[in-house]
Amino acid sequence: MLSRIAESLFWLSRYIERAEYTARILDVNFHTLLEQSRDRYRLRWEPLIVMAGEEERFRRIYDEANARAVFEFLAFRQDNPSSITQCIAKARENARTIRDCISREMWEDLNGLYFTVNRFNPAEEMEAGPHRFCDAIRFGSHRFHGVTDATLPHDEGWEFLRIGWFIERAEMTARLVDVQYHALYDAPAEIGGSDNHQWMAVLKSVGAYEAYHKKYHSSIDPEKVAEMLIMHPLHPRSIRFSMTEVQSGLRAISGTGSGSYANEAERLTGKVLERLRYDRIHEIFKLGLHSYLNDLLRMCGSIGEDIARSYFYYAVVA
Amino acid sequence: MLRPNKKPAGAYRASGPMSANLSALLKPPRTRPYTVMGMMTVMLRGKPHGGTNYTRGAFGRQAQSSILPGLPLFRLSPTFGIPDVSDRFFRPPNKGHPCYSSRMSAVPSKMPLQGLFGEYTAGPFYDEMFAAPDEPRPHYAKIFQKLARMMPSQFEECRKHADLSFLLQGITFTVYSDGRGTERLFPFDLIPRIIPNSEWQRIDRGLAQRVVALNLFLQDVYGKQRIFADRQIPRALVYSCKHFMREVIGIEVPRGIHTHICGIDLVRDSKTGEFCVLEDNVRTPSGISYVLENRAVMMRTFPDAFQAYEVLPVNHYPAELARILRSISPRGGDDAQIVLLTPGIFNSAYFEHSFLAQQMGIELVEGRDLIVDGGIVYMKTIHGLTRVDVIYRRVDDEFLDSLTFRRDSVLGVPGLMGAYRAGNVALANAVGNGVADDKAIYAYVPTFIRYYLGEDPILRSVDTYLCSKRDDLAYVLEHLSELVVKTVGESGGYGMLMGPTASRERIDEFHRQIQADPRNYIAQPVVPLSRVPSYDPALECIAGRHVDLRPYCLYDGENVTIVPGGLTRVALQAGSLVVNSSQGGGSKDTWILRGED
Known part of the structure; x- marks a missing residue:
């Protein structure tokens, strides 16, 4: 497989996952806030911008982080490279360059998603609220993954799609947990700590609300929510689950067995997974959740770079 | 926090291979584009769509299409919101359809x-x-x-x-x-x-x-x-x-x-x-x-x-072409590594390149996917360099190798001509064919x-008059309004004078150009x-x-x-x-x- 094609596949699924995750968070946040008093708005919307890593850009454009501004910024802005429409457009462009390497159904599906996204009228959607737009993205992403799974041979190309997909997911989940804890624990006591609604929103945005209740049979406890999102072995949006997928993808490509590694990306993935498996949540809290998650994000970044170094880029031969 | 699209330059390209160059080239319009509709209006010739309402606020409604009357253009299901294109476009025509x-x-x-x-x-x-x-x-x-x-x-x-x-x-x-x-x-x-x-x-x-x-x-x-x-x-x-x-x-x-x-x-x-x-x-x-x-x-x-x-039938073309490409592999054998070299996604024939590569089951490559080392052409794969034997190139001669031809070309592969000269790689078509057409x-x-x-x-x-010949030139200049004049090195209908329908000014313009550089023109009766x-x-x-x-x-x-x-x-x-x-x-x-x- 050509390096360029592998790289396009990696980014293709990464962009789709980013679009889906952003849509999820937007949607749930919006609906949680419908039940909240007005003075809490500022607190709840800002974390979304921080999570997208686009605070600076946002401040240049808007004065205040309210529902409308955040929705527009994260969903439609052409000048926000992380906006949902931009992610979908970039995913499609990546697919277009490698059309001969993906299934025809994948291309048609993604092309259709792109057209759908572009047909939304931002002004009208902002009146209506983010739900139907976000729904379209969420199901569009699911559908694309379904089509991919069912029509693309599960060879190396498929593995690169899987790696891009899950590394993005792991990073997004880490950011979600980090940002929410930061916002809630740093807030004045009367708002922070026991705000169950906000934690319910976090669980719902990753589709883990029901699973949480099934597992813990208890009311919403921030520590348990964090444990679920970081360390749950089987929930498809937990960091641990995502990193396991990344690891098996990497091993399938290099042909490495368990207990060893073929490149730096595999070594780091193994190291991250080791910690996710054997750490306890209260230990993490004792050491500081923020630094733990930041560490994790740094590692994910390095894994991405090492994948690029191992598979995508060639040193220039003079 | 390290965001994929905020990585420092040099370490790891910022946001995916397409984003950087594409955002520059395919600059999205500032306002919300209704790209599909724009494209369709252009692409489906015939009458305009006549003010149908699908461009705005059609979501949730079934917008009527003028393409297939009675069928929605993009049927949006309330839950998914994805255009339901596949089942509609490919289903057989209705019972009353004229093809039956x-x-x-x-x-x-x-x-x-x-x-x-x-x-x-x-x-x-x-x-x-x-x-x-x-x-x-x-x-x-x-x-x-x-x-x-x-x-x-x-x-x-x-x-x-x-x-x-x-x-x-x-x-x-x-x-x-x-x-x-x-x-x-x-x-x-x-x-x-x-x-x-x-x-x-x-x-x-x-x-x-x-x-x-x-x-x-x-x-x-x-x-x-x-x-x-x-x-x-x-x-x-x-x-x-x-x-x-x-x-x-x-x-x-x-x-x-x-x-x-x-x-x-x-x-x-x-x-x-x-x-x-x-x-x-x-x-x-x-x-x-x-x-x-x-x-x-x-x-x-x-x-x-x-x-x-x-x-x-015509559909044996890709197989026949693949057979010929295989037969010119310098290393012989049936397992020749054949690639189709395309200028890339922005070339007007990109669809054809990707279509042919897929039909022949060969790799579609761009110049940046190939590298020449020690007179051998390789492609950059995830498992290292793989030797390339035959290149079906859809890149023009001048752009093939920046060391031999145009220095500013980024479409080709530096050093390719060296490998070609050494007989380590075959090119189809051969370099220099332009002289024959x-x-x-x-x-x-x-x-x-x-x-x-x-x-x-x-x-x-x-019949062709070569303006480089003195007699022919005289005849052509006399009879410009009856002839077709063509610039010798051009193709695709560019640089042409259609005498009988051309304006006086255009004929005069060609008259001057031909006199200035007769070798560059030929003329033919219409x-x-x-x-x-x-x-x-x-x-x-x-x-x-x-x-x-x-x-x-x-x-x-x-x-x-x-x-x-x-x-x-x-x-x-x-x-x-x-x-x-x-x-x-x-x-x-x-x-x-x-x-x-």
């Missing part, structure tokens, strides 16, 4: 013109369908009857089905003039162009003869150069061709093949009714993907017509056929191209339109294989004689019959 209803049956071949044909007149041109008014030629009789029975609305429906099929598969070329790189359909006309077998046999022999002669000429001119010694063509004329490449003199190409793939443009002269050669394309001729796709769409649209006729050299092709093969040309060439009935969406009826024919010839060093038919290009503008797609031309499916009708 107007069955072909034995009807007397003489019938009054009616319906779609309206007041059809053949005009002063050779009409390929009609021998005389009301009298279709025998090989067109069955299709004529079918069409004559169709209502314009039925035909329109078939046409829209065909267009949608092209659109959905993304069989498009890219137009850059609007600054956004809009993808457009290459207009397709549903009325086939039919050629009986006996006539095709002659064309086939004539083309094969021409391809072999052109190949021998290229071997000679980049080899021993006997033809100059024997004074058949002036050396100065050959050496002054824009695409003559001194860099490849003396290079022995694998199996002596220079012209692996040729597209030779034929036209039927209305005066004689005979096919003659208008132009040779021996560099990187394109269009074969349209031949294959046109056929596929026609078979879906008019299945009964294929039952009524025995049409020779130079428009001034064209005049000498009959000479080549006589000189190299000792045969008379089977297919006639069009060939009155034959016409084939074609559907005119504006008039909603069938009218005669001029056509040419580009068959694709594959040469394996011994035999020439020509896919029966080729691309019939049609000048869709009434009266126009220019068929190039860049100049508003469309295409037709070309049927070569197994027999005579």
Whole structure:
């Protein structure tokens, strides 16, 4: 497989996952806030911008982080490279360059998603609220993954799609947990700590609300929510689950067995997974959740770079 | 926090391979674009969509489409919001659809013109369908009857089905003039162009003869150069061709093949009714993907017509091309690593490149995917470098290697010519072929056929005046308003003067240009191209339109294989004689019959 094609596949699924995750968070946040008093708005919307890593850009454009501004910024802005429409457009462009390497159904599906996204009228959607737009993205992403799974041979190309997909997911989940804890624990006591609604929103945005209740049979406890999102072995949006997928993808490509590694990306993935498996949540809290998650994000970044170094880029031969 | 799209430059490219260059080139419009609709309006020729409401606020409603009346353009299901394209576009037409209803049956071949044909007149041109008014030629009789029975609305429906099929598969070329790189359909006309077998046999022999002669000429001119010694063509004329490449003199190409793939443009002269050669394309001729796709769409649209006729198949082209590419591998053997080198996604023929690569099961590469090390070409794969044996290149000579040709080229592979010269990689077509399809050299092709093969040309060439010859120049300057003047190094209908229809200023302009640089121009009498009935969406009826024919010839060093038919290009503008797609031309499916009708 050509390096360029592998790289396009990696980014293709990464962009789709980013679009889906952003849509999820937007949607749930919006609906949680419908039940909240007005003075809490500022607190709840800002974390979304921080999570997208686009605070600076946002401040240049808007004065205040309210529902409308955040929705527009994260969903439609052409000048926000992380906006949902931009992610979908970039995913499609990546697919277009490698059309001969993906299934025809994948291309048609993604092309259709792109057209759908572009047909939304931002002004009208902002009146209506983010739900139907976000729904379209969420199901569009699911559908694309379904089509991919069912029509693309599960060879190396498929593995690169899987790696891009899950590394993005792991990073997004880490950011979600980090940002929410930061916002809630740093807030004045009367708002922070026991705000169950906000934690319910976090669980719902990753589709883990029901699973949480099934597992813990208890009311919403921030520590348990964090444990679920970081360390749950089987929930498809937990960091641990995502990193396991990344690891098996990497091993399938290099042909490495368990207990060893073929490149730096595999070594780091193994190291991250080791910690996710054997750490306890209260230990993490004792050491500081923020630094733990930041560490994790740094590692994910390095894994991405090492994948690029191992598979995508060639040193220039003079 | 490290965000993928905020990574420091240099360490790891910021946000995916496409984002950086694309956002610059495909600059999204500032306002919300309704790209689909914009594209469709352009691509589906015919009447505008007439203020239907699907562009705004159509979500949740079923917007009516004017493409398939009664069906929503993009049906949005309330939950998913994804256009439900697949099931609609590919489902078979409704029960009342004309492709089922107007069955072909034995009807007397003489019938009054009616319906779609309206007041059809053949005009002063050779009409390929009609021998005389009301009298279709025998090989067109069955299709004529079918069409004559169709209502314009039925035909329109078939046409829209065909267009949608092209659109959905993304069989498009890219137009850059609007600054956004809009993808457009290459207009397709549903009325086939039919050629009986006996006539095709002659064309086939004539083309094969021409391809072999052109190949021998290229071997000679980049080899021993006997033809100059024997004074058949002036050396100065050959050496002054824009695409003559001194860099490849003396290079022995694998199996002596220079012209692996040729597209030779034929036209039927209305005066004689005979096919003659208008132009040779021996560099990187394109269009074969349209031949294959046109056929596929026609078979879906008019299945009964294929039952009524025995049409020779065309879909063996990719396999045949792959066989030839494999045969020129320097390392021999069946496991040659073959790649198709494309200039990339922004090339207007990118669809064809990706289509052919997929059909042949070979890797589609860009220049940046290849690297030359120690005189060997490699491609960069995830598991390291893999040696490349054969490159089917769709990049022009000048851009192939920035060390040998244009220094500013980023489309090619630095050092490629070194590997080629060393015989470590084969290129198809060979480098330097442009000399053989130079428009001034064209005049000498009959000479080549006589000189190299000792045969008379089977297919006639069009009389050509070389402005570099003093007598010819004088004649051309006298008769500019009757002639077609062509710039020798150009193709695609660019740099042309159509004397009879040109304005006084334009003729004067060419007069000056020709005098300034006579070598750069040739002139030919205007060939009155034959016409084939074609559907005119504006008039909603069938009218005669001029056509040419580009068959694709594959040469394996011994035999020439020509896919029966080729691309019939049609000048869709009434009266126009220019068929190039860049100049508003469309295409037709070309049927070569197994027999005579």
